[in-house]
Each structure stands twice: as C-alpha cells, then as structure tokens.
Amino acid sequence: MSDPSPTLTLPTPRSSPRWSRLAPVGRRLFSVLLTLLGLLLLTFVIGRVMPLDPVLSIVGPDADRSTYEQVFKQLGLDKPLPVQFAYYLGDLLRGDLGNALLTGHKVTEDIARVFPATMEMATMAIIFGTCLGIPLGVYAATRRGTVADHVVRVISLFGYSTPVFWFGMMGLLVFYAWLGWAGGAGRVDLAFDGMVPPASGFLLFDSAMAGEWDVFRSAIKHVTLPACILGLHSMAYISRMTRSFMLAQLSQEYVLTARVKGLSERGVVWHHAFRNILVQLLTIVALAYGSLLEGAVLIETVFAWPGFGQYLTSSLLLGDMNAVMGCVLVVGVIFITLNLLSDALYQVFDPRTRR
C-alpha cells in the first residue's frame, strides 16, 4: 500500500467573476482527463512491450500458422500500434471497453460482475481497519513511550509488514479448518451458489433483499475472515498515521492551554486534538479504501474470491489488454475520485483551505 498524501486545490478569490471561479474546475477536469489518458497510454505501451502473446492464449500452443494468423487479424493486432490505440480510444468514447479474452464478455460487463465482490469485502475490511486502527492510534499517541505505545507499534508493524497471503493461509487453517468458525473459499457455501439472482452484485444485500437468510448467513461467514485479514493491513496503516497525527496535535499550544484550563484528558484528546485530525484521517481512510479495492489480489487468490483483483491478475497473465486497460481505467477513476473527494472534504471541514 502506498502512502498517498492529499492534494490541495488552489484557493479561489471571492471577488472574481463567475467564469473565472469556474476556471479551476475546468483546469482540474482537464488534468483528470489528461491523467487518465496518460494512464491508458502507459498501460497500452507496457502491454505491447511485455512478452505476452494474447493470440497464443486463445489458440493454444499447438495451433498451426493459419489459425494463429486468423486470430491475430481478428484481434486487430496486424494494425500499427497508434491505430490500435486510436481505435481503443474511439470505442472508449462510445462507452465500449471491448471484449475480454478471458470470458468472451464485454469488459464493462465483467467489471460490473467482479467489482461488487471486491467492494463488499473491501468495505468490510475498511470498517474493521478503521474501527480498530483509529482508537489504537489515539491510544498509542496518548501513551507515547509507554509499553502500551510500543505494543501498538509492534502490532502495527506486524500487520503492515507480514504478507497478507501468509495471514490468509493461517486464517484459513485456524478459523476454517480447525475451529470451523469461518467459511472456506468462495463467497458463499457451494450448496447456496446461484440461489440468489445477482441484482446488485453485493451478495449480502441481494440475499437480504431476497429474504434468503441462509445464504445471507453463509455469505457473512465467508466474508468475515478475508475482510478481517485484509482489514488488518489497513488497521496497521491507519493506526500508524493516527498516532503520528495525534502526536503532532498533542504537542500544540492549544492542547497545553486546554490542559492548563483544567479540561479532562479525555476531553482534550477527543474534543480538541482528535477533532483537528479528523479531516486528515478521512483522507487516509479514503485512500486506504481505494488501495483495498485494487489491492486485494492475494487474499482473493487464497480465498478463491471471484473479485476484481483476481480478474486483473488473470487478464495480465493472459496479455488480455482490453481487460487490463479497463481495470486500470477503473482503478484510475477510483483514485482520482477519492482524491477529489478528499479535497472536497478539506474544503468543507477546514476553513483555511477556502481562503
């Protein structure tokens, strides 16, 4: 997981005419589009440089020359690279990301199918990570240098540096195989598979709406373990950041003043210091959520979770560039949206950025 820092928008003078107030929005929109275009171009070039042959993936290693060349042409690979890219952009403008080799479906349909699975797990993971990470971080900061602080830091370091794959295997061994508390691979017990029609794609929601409570319970049982393991990673990150934000606040003069005034420690920490790091925390949580959405690859492999991470990895290994570029586009849009969202939150909660 990267440590992204929030970006700030330029302040807008209050006295400017309406069109000039819109200028930063336009500039921002332009930069967003440019970023996405750059991202697609980069992915496209990397995809073509990589020694992967999508034709071979389709025809298999034993196909003869005429079959190979026929499929090569069908995929449009006989055209020059700029032309291929131009075609791709043209289709993209029409909302068509092409067909995936992996599934034979439209990439948009595939993403719509796999994304909710990952989102469901990532949402639970971020709830777990946030609910545990923030109190732990605050606790460690208020007891700086004590044994408790060291314990939290060690937990955080352990959670951050231990491979999620190892956690997954151990989690399955202990909670699924030995104790039988958690469900095994997949989103639901196999006997329930296909019982609830995928209306929204969020199985917990769909099964609850359909009144299929057995499926709902099974889905909860399946999602809890991978979500907690994934959330452990975010918890480590969030607690580390919370601790450092809190430490910065607790050394401020207003905290000293509040203490001198006789305010309780709890009041100082939660009503004053914590309130001031809230916006920063929102940004951190939002970006951690984004990372979870696109970074759940390993946990999805261990738990045979039919999600976005697994789809992206398989597509990459096949050289299925339509699917890879579609996924990259989605990840790019997620991060840009989260960045914009965090900027907006700053403007709402921190008056200084509005000046």
Add this chain to the structure above:
Amino acid sequence: MKHSQLLRRCALALALCGITGAGLQAKTPDDQLVIGFSMNNLLTLDPASATGNDVVEIAANLYDFLIELDPQNTSKMLPGLAESWKISPDGRSITLSVRKGVKFQSGQALTAEDAAWSLQRVLKLNLALASPWKAYGFTAGNVDKAIRALDAQTLVIDLPEPTDPKMVLYTLATSVSAVVLDRKKVMENDKNGDMGAAWLTTHAAGSGPFALADWRAKDVLLMNRFDGYWRGPAKLKRVIMRHMTESQSLRLMVDRGDLDVASGMSAPDVEAMKKNADVVVKPVRRGTLYYVAVSMKNPTFADKRVRLAIRNLIDYEGINTSVMPNYGILHQRPVQMGLPASLPNPGYKFDLPAAKKLLADAGFPNGFKTTIRVLADPPFINIATSLQSTLAKAGIEASVISGTGNQVYGAMRERNFDIIVGRGGGGAEPHPHSSLRALVYNPDNRDEAKLTNFQGWRTSFFSPELNQLIEKAEVERDEQKQTATYQEAQKLYDSQVGAIQPISQMVDTVVMRKDVSNYQGHPAATTRLREVFKQR
C-alpha cells in the same frame, strides 16, 4: 484490563462466533458433486476453439461424443452416439451409424446431419481445434464433401489423405472438436456468420447428461442434470465446479468435506492427503510427456555429441523420485507407455564421465553458457533446477529463465531458445502417431514454413528418414507391420539423438472424498460423471 472484563469480552467473542455457525462440520449435499480445480486455462466452451484438459472434462458431460474410449483400456473404443462404425477396405472412408431417438437438451432430435455440421463447423471456423483435422488433410474447402450425412442416421467421413483411420476414430473419441452440437440452437445464435462462435464461448448446446446452468469465468461452473438423457438421467442432480488455484485451500476444503473432488494439488499436499482416511488419492495417467528440449538452430546443440552429452547429464532417477511423484512416472521414449508399439525405456542414466568426454570431443572441454526456459510452476521449475545443477557438473553454466506458458512456449514457437523444460506431445489419442507427430515429425524445416504446431519444427530437428518411417507407419494397414515400423522409428530417434528428450509421462492426481463412487478419471481427460454418486 481487569481479568473479569477480559473474560467477559472473550465470552462475547465466542458467542458471536456461535451465531455464525461455528464448529459445524461441513458436508457437500448428497446429490451434488463439488469439484475444485484451477480454471485458469478455461477461456471458452466453444468446441471449435477450446484447448486444454479442463474443458475436455466439461464438454464430456455437456455433450456426447460419437465414440468413447474405455477409461480402463484406452485402445478399446466404445459406442457413443454412434452405435457402430465401419472402415472401408481401402482405409479411406469411415461410415458411422448414428443412434436413433437421441434428443438434445433443447428437445430437438439429434441426427447425423448435426454430427456432420458440427465437424464441418470446426474446419470452417479454422480456430484452435481445427489443427488435428487439418493434419488429416481436411480443409474448409473440402470438408462439406468429405464429411457428410447420407441420411438422418448415417455419417460418412472420407479421408482426403491416406492416414490410419483408427487415428481419426481416436480423435473423434477424444477431441472436444468432435462433440455433436445442436445445430438449430447454435444457428439461432449466429452473429454475423460466426456459426454461433461468440454465443458458444459461454453457452452450450448439447445432448449430454448435464446441461450448463451457469459459467462465471474464474469463479464457478454449474451443471444441472438433463432428465431426458438417452442413457437415462445421471445419478447426480448437480455438478459444481469451483475455480481454485491455491493448493493449500483445496487441501483444507477436501479435508473439511466442502469439496468432493480436487485436482491440480501440489505434490506435498497430495502426500499429506494420502494420510487422511476419508480421502482417496487416484493417479490418472495421461499421454503427455515432460521433456528437456534443445534448439538445434543453436549450432552448439546441432552437434549430436552435445545433445548426447545433455542426454547423459539429466538425472532421470533423481528427478523422477524426488520431483515427479504425483506428477509423472519415468519415461524416456517419445511414444507414450502402454501402447502395443511402446518400447521399454532405453535406460538412460546420469553419466558425468561420458558427458564430459562427449563435450570435450565436441570442442567444449570446459562447457559453455546457455539458458533454460521453464514455466515458473512445479514440477517444471524443479526439473529445471535439477538440470541446471547437473549441467553445471560438466561445466555448462545454464541460467534459468522462468515465465508463463505464453512466454515459454511462445519463445519455442519463435524457435528462439536454447533449452526448454516443457510438457507436450499430443498423447490424447492412444496411438503412436499422436506422440510422434507432435514431438518428432517435421516435414519442412525452413523458417518460412512456420510449422509451429509441430514441436519437431520448433526444435529444428529434421530427419527425413524418420519422417519417412512415421509416414509409412501411419498408412500401414497391417497392424503388426505398423507396430514394428513405429518401434523402428523410436530406435532411429534414439540413435539420432533427437532434440526432445522425454523424462517422464504425465500423471494427473485426483484427490476425492471416500464417499464419491464410480468416479473414473479418464486418461484422455474425458472423465464422465453420469454414473457418479455418493455412498453415504
């Protein structure tokens, strides 16, 4: 935290776990079979383009083949949709009598016209599985004439080129391309003249014992029993295939009873499973071979002495005892074991002094530098590591380049490699020609010929004498003479030191719960589940 508080919280945690059904022993439903394996190679269900063993098993249950091979003895052909078949005296024509009263899952009657159309479609689309048919001389241009229905019950296949008709019958029995499609249903889904190719990628139109209910790529494939099946309904109500790539997860799920059958498990996990009394481990022998191949485009390996040295530098015994259990069994000939024409292993052994002498004679007394391309997965990578260390003993410094199948076999197709540790050799058809055509035969060694479907061409191994023997054996009508010619070809290959050195014949290990009955893993991957049930 006070102790009482801690205890209270622990109790609460345990109670919460209880709500989610903690501690219950998992068990699959009695009338459903749950199979776990990696579906990474499963890209399409279209019988004209679906390659790989996984799809063969699926197709064998969704569709019917005209002929089936006995899983106990694959050289024995059993009737499928074809009740009987007859080969013309000159061996150039096969007439099959198609069973009456068979219905597709759509309710349509199945006829010889459907069978002819299904085979014609493969050639007309010219996709991946057209290759074996093209090797027999069928083309999009001649197929309408060559494969035709005389009436609703008679299918005639005229061979455009002389070949062993038995080989064609074996292909009919093992290749996904030979399943019979519901022509009407497929053509209802024709899009821009693609003969339903786009639709069949994710759908099925067959007459098999199971009907496709749902396929979500890299997730799950569901098949429901087809009650109108001509042999009578299957014993299972539903088959669930789950995409699982992690061997440890497979093992845990079989252990817990959440999976009935698992394949593609790693060797250590299979070994661990053997100790479980509730589990049965079944090895299924395949015709494919693990091999070490060199490129004779590289002048070093063009020297027969160097190839012979490499042959002496492979630790056959070590590899087969330490790396290959559950993956393969020692085999050193290009023709798979178990056929009348198979010869016993020639007994190649790791022989360092002989290899060093050969290298010195070839002008490499201190060895040379080279590369080994290999798949990053076991057992390939383990074979390559063993080879790397034994080559080093003779001074050959080989760096291992690992990659995906696409990268490794892609380089081989481009004839751009030094050494490859790989797996191949046809072998689905229990016929020597299947292996020799794939591994040894190379009718045109020019780069421009681009005979990428022949691994002989890929390694640049070119032996006109061997080609002639293979061609001669293929058309020989006298079985004894044919067997002798195939044996002669193997001996010649041995003396010419071919570019591909087989080391092991593939074994696919299936791990299943003890209560699964009648599961018969098929060497040609056409494992049929219609008779499978659970004894509980």
